[in-house]
Amino acid sequence: DSTGIFWDNDSLAGLLAVELKADLLILLSDVEGLYSGPPSDVNSKLIHTYVREKHVETITFGEKSRVGRGGMTAKVLAAWTAASAGVPVVITRYIG
Numbered sequence: 001d002s003t004g005i006f007w008d009n010d011s012l013a014g015l016l017a018v019e020l021k022a023d024l025l026i027l028l029s030d031v032e033g034l035y036s037g038p039p040s041d042v043n044s045k046l047i048h049t050y051v052r053e054k055h056v057e058t059i060t061f062g063e064k065s066r067v068g069r070g071g072m073t074a075k076v077l078a079a080w081t082a083a084s085a086g087v088p089v090v091i092t093r094y095i096g
Contacts, residue, residue: 007074014078018085025082027075028094034059034072050079 006012010027017025037044037060047055059076072091079089 010074010078011081014081017082017087017089022082022087025079025087025089027078027089027091029072029075029091030093031072032093033091034076036060 006015013025013027016022031039032046034047034050035044036047036055036058047059075091079091082089
């Protein structure tokens with residue numbers, strides 16, 4: 001939930017998106033997006049559209065990325081904060 005406290009860039013982005021009533025929040029990662037499990041697991045599938053009722057019990061998180069602090073867990077929490085306030089969210093890979 002939006003408490004005004006952030007612990008990494010993703011949570012800050014989520015809080016700002018809510019406060020600014022953003023049209024869209026884009027969270028960048030080193031993987032293509034949200035997977036059902038660790039992307040290195042051959043059984044993990046990319047989730048194109050997250051539906052809480054469908055996915056909340058089926059997602060497992062792996063290790064944090066070597067380039068970030070919070071990993072996908074932080075991205076999902078930030079996305080949840082923004083989406084709960086009506087801000088659409090995209091989690092995608094940064095290519096650059």
